[in-house]
Amino acid sequence: MPATRHALIDTPPAHLYLDTSVILSHLVSTDVHHQLASDFMARLATYNSTTLYISALSWMQFAYIVSSQRWRDDLPLAWHTRYQLDQWQHPTTRRAYLMSVLALLDSLLGPYPWLEIPLTPDIRRRALQHVMDYNLDTHDAVHWASAQEVGVLDLASFDRGFLRVDGLHLGTA
Numbered sequence: 001m002p003a004t005r006h007a008l009i010d011t012p013p014a015h016l017y018l019d020t021s022v023i024l025s026h027l028v029s030t031d032v033h034h035q036l037a038s039d040f041m042a043r044l045a046t047y048n049s050t051t052l053y054i055s056a057l058s059w060m061q062f063a064y065i066v067s068s069q070r071w072r073d074d075l076p077l078a079w080h081t082r083y084q085l086d087q088w089q090h091p092t093t094r095r096a097y098l099m100s101v102l103a104l105l106d107s108l109l110g111p112y113p114w115l116e117i118p119l120t121p122d123i124r125r126r127a128l129q130h131v132m133d134y135n136l137d138t139h140d141a142v143h144w145a146s147a148q149e150v151g152v153l154d155l156a157s158f159d160r161g162f163l164r165v166d167g168l169h170l171g172t173a
Contacts, residue, residue, distance in 0.1 A: 003168035008040040008156060010171070012050045017147035018114075019157030020061045020139075027104055030076050033158050040156065040171075045111055052114040055123075055146035059102070061139050066101050067094070117146040134164045144168065
C-alpha cells in the first residue's frame with residue numbers, strides 16, 4: 001500500500017519528520033515550493049504543537065546541496081553578491097557561505113521543539129532495506145529509517161519517491 005498523502009495545508013501532526021527538501025524550499029525565495037514551505041513552517045509555529053525531527057544526515061545533505069554548483073547557480077543574484085560566490089575556489093568564501101546557510105538552518109529550527117536523530121547501525125540496516133523494498137535513494141531511505149527509529153510516521157517532503165513507501169503519512173505539495 002503506498003504512502004497516505006496529506007497536503008501541507010492540513011493541521012500538522014504532533015510529531016513530524018522534516019525532510020531536507022522542505023527546509024531548502026523554505027530558505028530560498030526563488031524555489032518553486034518556497035511559498036508552500038514558508039506557509040507550512042508558519043502554520044507549524046501558529047499551532048505550536050508539533051515536535052520536529054531531523055537526522056544527523058540532514059545537516060550533511062543540506063551542506064552538500066547548498067554547496068553544489070547547480071544549487072549555487074540557481075540562487076538569487078543577491079546571494080551571489082552577498083557571499084561572493086564567484087570566488088568559490090577560496091576557502092574563506094566557502095566557509096563564510098556555509099556558516100551563514102547552516103546558521104539559517106539552525107535559526108529555522110530554533111522556534112520549534114526539535115530533535116536530531118543520530119545515525120546508528122539499526123538505521124543503516126533499515127535504510128538499506130528501504131532502498132531494496134521501495135527503490136528510495138539512499139538519503140531518503142535514511143530519512144525514513146530515522147523517522148521510524150523514533151516512531152514518527154509523518155514526514156513532510158517534496159520528494160515524490162516517498163509516495164511508494166508503505167505506512168508513511170506524507171505531507172507534500
